[in-house]
Amino acid sequence: MTSAPIRLWDFHGGIHPEQNKRQSTQEPSAQARMPATLTLPLHQHIGAAAEPIVEVGETVLKGQKIASANGYVSAPVHAPTSGKIVAIGDYPIPHPSGLSALSIVIETDGRDEWVRYAAKQDYTETNPSHLRNIIREAGVVGLGGAGFPAFIKLNPGSQKKIKTLIINGVECEPYITCDDMLMREDPQSILEGIRIMRHALQAERCVIAIEDNKPEAYESICKAARGVEGVNVALVPTRYPQGSEKQLVKVITGKEVPSNGLALDVGVVCHNVSTAAAIYRAIHLGQPLISRMVTVTGKGVKRPRNLEVLFGTPMDELLAQCDVEADQIERLIMGGPMMGFALHDTNLPVIKTTNCIIAATRNELGVERPVMPCIRCGACADVCPVKLLPQQLYWYSRAKELDKVQEYDLFDCIECGCCSYVCPSNIPLVQFYRFAKGAIWTQEQEQKKAAQARQRHEFHQMRIEREKQEREARRAKKKAARPSAAAPKAPPADGAKIAEKRRDEAISQRDSAAAARKAEIQAALARVQAKKRAPQKTAEAPDKTEEKTAPATTAERAAATQKSAITKKDNATSTHDDDQPVQ
Amino acid sequence: MPFNTPTSPHQLAPTSITRVMMLVILALIPGITAYVWFFGWGVVVNISIALITALSCEALILKLRQRPMLPSLSDGSAALTAILIALTLPPLSPWWITVIGVAFAIIIAKQLYGGLGFNPFNPAMVGYVMLLISFPREMTSWIPPTALTDNSLDFLETVIFILFHTLPDGITFDALTEATPLDSLKTHLALGNTVDEIREQLGVDEAASRILSVIPIFGTIGGKGWEWVGGGFLLGGLWLIYQKVISWHIPVAMLGSLFAISALFYFIDPAHYATPMFHLFSGAAMLGAFFIATDPVTAAASNRGKIIYGCGIGIFTYVIRTWGGYPDAVAFAVLLLNMCTPLIDHYFKSSVFGHKKG
Known part of the structure; x- marks a missing residue:
């Protein structure tokens, strides 16, 4: 450890909610009991869902890959223990929607037999790209809560120089202690993981940030980091939401990650402590990500603590292991009380992003109060870590003034919940912002769809017109070639004439009102096009214009899609501890 | 067993408008105490009249607007407005001055704009200014600090004077007041x-x-x-x-x-x-x-x-x-x-x- 204490910076706002962390750190972590069946959703991370590569009835070993990554931003899924695949189908997943998704169900055989992967203790000889591949194949995702594939954030690209690797041991959300326990009990794995990450990123220095409400973890990490060159351990004053990536980058480096940008833009990469340990296991031991530390807490359990849980384990078994008082539970939360989401049922599997399960009793998280009018007290603006004006955002969201709400930088909101927390009027501010974001996305989608439809329609019209003209041209040529023709007619340069002729023909031939109308429209279009084409007389002009416009619009469309994807991703990821895409 | 699934944040600070308003009212106590000490019981009587008027007017309008009554009445905002107006009035103002001022503040300046949070002007100040413009004589008949005059009223005499405008024998209103x-x-x-x-x-x-x-x-x-x-x-x-x-x-x-x-x-x-x-x-x-x-x-x-x-x-x-x-x-x-x-x-x-x- 480099001994000189590093300078810390400040970020605006933040709150000091009741910690409630002590309850779950009373006893050392333990292994969760092996359940009879494990249900593994294929979408446990940010990005595309994995694709199953096993079939029902197949026997699998512990650590065997059962679903492979689908695309770049995706992660494979591995069997957490040995057993038999008994079903592949839709099962309820822990998600705010409460919906089901494709999952693989394994009947455990109790033998817990490992498949062997090659371990790489001499990673310094391996090139970073190969290391990233191993990490990717091991299914390692950010374990701070968001679940962004970790290997992507170890790939800064050749252009960017990484100055600081920040290891996030802040764990600022109340109740959660899984990182705390990991730092206390297994600092060595974290430090080894950091070595690998530094090698992969070629980062100049590394700072491990720990909030000062975790003195035991700090001591433990300091001890392990003693003598490690270039690694600082920073004890940062406890304040929520310090674990949010952009806020932590500010605290450690003093730099503000630009809005819409990534930590990478200021030469920083941020990973969670648990992710570091998972990377160590993937590289050194050849073990894919099949389990994680989960905090089981809340007044609804008599024995709150941390358990090392295999993915796919049903939550009710964990709760039972912690002596749940089922009839006391009023709300079941996955994640922390500030940003976690409420679950419909206990019968859901633990997944890669399950850092904490809170079985809250009635009124444990605050007494319900009626929503009152905003008194403009400004408490929300005082605590906003992004320095937004939550009050104004609230008024405009409420009034559905979607332009105004974007003018007030709605999309910089990380949904940390500080404003709702302090609001004396008990206004569900974050809900209003989510509503406004959703409305804007829907609007954008519709606009995009309309624009595409219009484009398609225009292309269609153009093609019809071009084909028609080609036909006409051919016919004229044939006519000219015929000897009976008195004089060779010059190929018509004016589309309008042809169309008019066609219209006459159409009326006389079919005598149908519909056909006439159609022809009229075509005639009008042809006139317009003839006017447009007037300067350039060549016949292939329409082809050229189409060729030119088509790629341009495709590129535009691609750019637009990418942009919206980034915004959405940004929104989805930035809200959680440490997972930001590095592209 | 399906649970409720409200969205985050789940944890909320133990704060409320009522708490904020009560803290403000509490913070007025040292000033009010000094007020009573130097200018007699009039201010206490005024505050009481103002409170009754404010809460009645608020209740009346809420009823007319068909809004839930309890949350708004118990938020303490009407009470605070009432106390602030009472503190700006001369201690021996007749009761109707207080009633008119407070009713105007609550009904016109606050509720007609949409109630708490929607009023563009400070209701207490609107009430006060209305009184000052409409009743300049009553509003400027202040009394000197009690220690400086031989003619000070006790609590009962104050109440009687404010309500019925009758003074104990031998004291004239002009003798009591001072700019x-x-x-x-x-x-x-x-x-x-x-x-x-x-x-x-x-x-x-x-x-x-x-x-x-x-x-x-x-x-x-x-x-x-x-x-x-x-x-x-x-x-x-x-x-x-x-x-x-x-x-x-x-x-x-x-x-x-x-x-x-x-x-x-x-x-x-x-x-x-x-x-x-x-x-x-x-x-x-x-x-x-x-x-x-x-x-x-x-x-x-x-x-x-x-x-x-x-x-x-x-x-x-x-x-x-x-x-x-x-x-x-x-x-x-x-x-x-x-x-x-x-x-x-x-x-x-x-x-x-x-x-x-x-």
Whole structure:
């Protein structure tokens, strides 16, 4: 450890909610009991869902890959223990929607037999790209809560120089202690993981940030980091939401990650402590990500603590292991009380992003109060870590003034919940912002769809017109070639004439009102096009214009899609501890 | 077993509007105590009448608007408005003055705009200004500090006087009343006296003033008694800042600008302009700075905006006090700046995280 204490910076706002962390750190972590069946959703991370590569009835070993990554931003899924695949189908997943998704169900055989992967203790000889591949194949995702594939954030690209690797041991959300326990009990794995990450990123220095409400973890990490060159351990004053990536980058480096940008833009990469340990296991031991530390807490359990849980384990078994008082539970939360989401049922599997399960009793998280009018007290603006004006955002969201709400930088909101927390009027501010974001996305989608439809329609019209003209041209040529023709007619340069002729023909031939109308429209279009084409007389002009416009619009469309994807991703990821895409 | 699934955040701070309003009312107690000590029981009677009127009017309008009654009545906002109006009234105002002022504040200035949070003007100040314009005689018949007069009323006599306008035998209303120090200063300055002459005549030495048959209403820094009342509000206000119920920006800006501008004129011409301390500790300066201008509903939102807003009130207070037609001006200044609030909010926004400044 480099001994000189590093300078810390400040970020605006933040709150000091009741910690409630002590309850779950009373006893050392333990292994969760092996359940009879494990249900593994294929979408446990940010990005595309994995694709199953096993079939029902197949026997699998512990650590065997059962679903492979689908695309770049995706992660494979591995069997957490040995057993038999008994079903592949839709099962309820822990998600705010409460919906089901494709999952693989394994009947455990109790033998817990490992498949062997090659371990790489001499990673310094391996090139970073190969290391990233191993990490990717091991299914390692950010374990701070968001679940962004970790290997992507170890790939800064050749252009960017990484100055600081920040290891996030802040764990600022109340109740959660899984990182705390990991730092206390297994600092060595974290430090080894950091070595690998530094090698992969070629980062100049590394700072491990720990909030000062975790003195035991700090001591433990300091001890392990003693003598490690270039690694600082920073004890940062406890304040929520310090674990949010952009806020932590500010605290450690003093730099503000630009809005819409990534930590990478200021030469920083941020990973969670648990992710570091998972990377160590993937590289050194050849073990894919099949389990994680989960905090089981809340007044609804008599024995709150941390358990090392295999993915796919049903939550009710964990709760039972912690002596749940089922009839006391009023709300079941996955994640922390500030940003976690409420679950419909206990019968859901633990997944890669399950850092904490809170079985809250009635009124444990605050007494319900009626929503009152905003008194403009400004408490929300005082605590906003992004320095937004939550009050104004609230008024405009409420009034559905979607332009105004974007003018007030709605999309910089990380949904940390500080404003709702302090609001004396008990206004569900974050809900209003989510509503406004959703409305804007829907609007954008519709606009995009309309624009595409219009484009398609225009292309269609153009093609019809071009084909028609080609036909006409051919016919004229044939006519000219015929000897009976008195004089060779010059190929018509004016589309309008042809169309008019066609219209006459159409009326006389079919005598149908519909056909006439159609022809009229075509005639009008042809006139317009003839006017447009007037300067350039060549016949292939329409082809050229189409060729030119088509790629341009495709590129535009691609750019637009990418942009919206980034915004959405940004929104989805930035809200959680440490997972930001590095592209 | 399906659970409720409200969205995050699930944990909420133990705070509420009622708590905020109650803390503000609590912080008024030192000032009110000083008030009662120096000006008798009248203010307590006024507060009681105001509270009853405010809650009845609020209940009536809520019923007409078909809104839930309990949450709004128990939020404490109507009670606070009532107390603030009562504190600005002369202690021996007849009961109907209080009733009209409070009813106007609650019904017209607050509820007709949509109730709590929607009123553009501070209801208490609207009520006060309406009374001052409509009933100037009643509103300026103040009483001198009780210690300075032989004719002071006890609690029962006060209640009887306020309700029925009858005085105990041998006391006339004129003997009881006296203009406020700010008012007297203004009147005498208009007569061509200098500040020192006025202070000498109306204060300093009690024996001398007795011979001159005037009541010594000037104290060491402000008006006699007034300086203590102001001190009480200052104390309560500082406690509110400590409790983080209000931020320091508005009071500091308002008192600072009032001090600065009065100091400027005092140094230019001490004979015709009162001292800065006199301005700070007279009239409604302290009450206004900590309890009225800080009303979040009608004040500017951002910190920089709050400073502009507070400075505006301080300067207008001085300007109207010195050159305007009314002795005190906090109410007018607050209302004027209430009008500017949307403008201030529009131009003073904080720079959002990750956006380039400027």
